[in-house]
Every structure is written in C-alpha cells, then in structure tokens.
Amino acid sequence: MANQNRWRTFGRVVVLVWVLNVIGLAALAFAFLRGGFGNVFSFGAPVPTASATLRPQPTQTTTPTPLPTPSPTLTPSPSPVPASPTAVPDTQTPTPSPTPSLAPTPASSVIGHSVEGRPLQVFTFGNGPLKRLMVFGIHGGSEWNTVALADELIAHLSQHPELIPPENTLILLRVVNPDGLARGRGSDSRGNAHNVDLNRNWKTPDWVEQWPLKGCWSGYPLNGGDGPGSEPEVIWLRRFIVAEKPEAIISVHSAALGILPGGMPPYARSVSLAEALAAVSDYPYPPIKTGCEYTGQFADWSSLQGIAAVDLELTDHEHTDLTRTCWCSPPYLRGASNL
Numbered sequence: 001m002a003n004q005n006r007w008r009t010f011g012r013v014v015v016l017v018w019v020l021n022v023i024g025l026a027a028l029a030f031a032f033l034r035g036g037f038g039n040v041f042s043f044g045a046p047v048p049t050a051s052a053t054l055r056p057q058p059t060q061t062t063t064p065t066p067l068p069t070p071s072p073t074l075t076p077s078p079s080p081v082p083a084s085p086t087a088v089p090d091t092q093t094p095t096p097s098p099t100p101s102l103a104p105t106p107a108s109s110v111i112g113h114s115v116e117g118r119p120l121q122v123f124t125f126g127n128g129p130l131k132r133l134m135v136f137g138i139h140g141g142s143e144w145n146t147v148a149l150a151d152e153l154i155a156h157l158s159q160h161p162e163l164i165p166p167e168n169t170l171i172l173l174r175v176v177n178p179d180g181l182a183r184g185r186g187s188d189s190r191g192n193a194h195n196v197d198l199n200r201n202w203k204t205p206d207w208v209e210q211w212p213l214k215g216c217w218s219g220y221p222l223n224g225g226d227g228p229g230s231e232p233e234v235i236w237l238r239r240f241i242v243a244e245k246p247e248a249i250i251s252v253h254s255a256a257l258g259i260l261p262g263g264m265p266p267y268a269r270s271v272s273l274a275e276a277l278a279a280v281s282d283y284p285y286p287p288i289k290t291g292c293e294y295t296g297q298f299a300d301w302s303s304l305q306g307i308a309a310v311d312l313e314l315t316d317h318e319h320t321d322l323t324r325t326c327w328c329s330p331p332y333l334r335g336a337s338n339l
C-alpha cells in the first residue's frame, strides 16, 4: 500500500508538473502573440509594425529634429553679423594709408537726390548745439577741387574728431551737384542735369532765369531754372536747412574771389562770419569784384533766413587748400564759431 501510495503521489506530482508546464507554455504563447516579449527581446516584426502604426507621432517627433537643421541654417544667418565687421574694412578701404586709425567712421546720411538720382550725402561731426554747415561742389565738376577738399576734411575730421569744439556740430554736404561732378571737369560740368546753375536757383527777390553775363562766368550756357527753387538739389538742400537750422553756412567755391558774405544788402551776421574767416585765413576780404551781377544765390537766400552765410572761394581750380588755410585747425573752426 505504501508503495502504491508513493506511486500515486509521484503520478500526481508528474501530472501537476505537466499541467504547470502546459499553463506556462500557454501563458508564454499568449504573451508572445500579444507582442509583449517583443519589447523585451527587441525582436519580432510586431514591434516595428506597432511603431509603424505610431509613425505619425514619430514623424512628428522627427519634424522637431529638422528644427535643429534649420537652427544650423540659422547659424549662417548670424553670419551677417560677422559680415558687418567685413563691411567695416570695406568702408575703410577707400581711405588709403591711414586705414587702421580711421576706425571711427563719420555719421553720414543722404538728404535727397539729384536730377539723375545721385545721393546728396552729408557727414556730421560733433554733437554740440551750434550747427555749422559747409557745402561743396554746387558748381559740379568745374569746381571739383571743392569736393576734393570735402573728402580731405571728412578723412581728417574722422581721425581727429577732437578738432570739433564741444559746442559745435559740423555738417559737411559733400557735393550739391553730383550730376555735374559726374560729367567731368569741363565747362559743361558746372550746371546740373537741367543745365541750371544751382547757385542761382534760390528764392530771392532778384532771381532771374537769365542774368547779364558781363563780368560773370560764361563758359557754358546755363540758366536759373524754370523758377526759383525749381531744381531737386535745391529743394532737398532747402528742406534740410529748414529742418536742421544751422546758424552758419560756408558754401565753398573756386576760385580766387575771396570771401563773399550773403544778404541783400550783406547781412550783418554773414559779414561777421566773413570777417571771422578772414581773420584765420588769407583769402581776400573784402572779396574781389568782377562786376558780375549775382542773382538767386544760395548765400543770399540763407542770409534772408537769418543764417550767417558766405561763399568762400578757394585759391584756384586745382588745389584743396587744406594745409594752406589750416582748414582743420581748431582756431579756424572756432573762428567760424565766434559770431
């Protein structure tokens, strides 16, 4: 009996083991079919298929990954920032030798355009309350050396901004008649693109379209415009002056006549400016008279606005007089400011 019981017990154990095995296998099979093991063992097609059905989300999560790629493409776009340093050497290239010391580029802006669309560019030095305006090249290429003087002054003052007295702002209009300058240096380069003398197109009581040529420059047929202030160069400059309200204006010409105060008759403050300039230079003052009748003039219009204004004639048509007249010396600039 004992043996029979032993065998019976043994048989039950075997059956139990088998039952457990079958249950275990069934559970494994079920789990396998559910794909649960796939995650664990990382094998079996179901996992990719499952994730394939989830693709839309992964693709959305990969779309952010393109964002890093744009952000590299955005890193080139900061490269315009490095590009502006390269622009700095660019602006320095025009000035030949003193390139390294010319680090401070003067503030410049365009106040308008000529008949042919060339810019009227001003350069500003200092930031004092008393504004001084110097204009160059109103007679274009025939007085090209005045524009050359402007360029020399711009370069020199960029290197020596301390020359500007603290109470002053000095504004240089590099060339009033860029179209004439672009035509070369002949007689036909004095007027603008409409053959108008831009120094005779201003709204003064004596404006005329045609003036007597006796004693005047007559190298090429010019006129005073269709009416006072008819030319774009004059319109822009007038607007600029009305807006900026400089208290003194020097219009630089060439050549030889000296310093001519504006006004009809000469305006007292313009005379004071002429005297102040004569005191620190050797330009003739009172000016040389040729018998020419000056009409519709810029300095006269400026004086009629209550601005001290003079025409200043350089020595000849070739030189800038930069060193001869000590244009850049503080006494000269201060002299101009002692009005």
Ligand SMILES: [Zn+2]
Binding pocket: 138, 139, 143, 253, 254
């Ligand atoms: Zn002139």
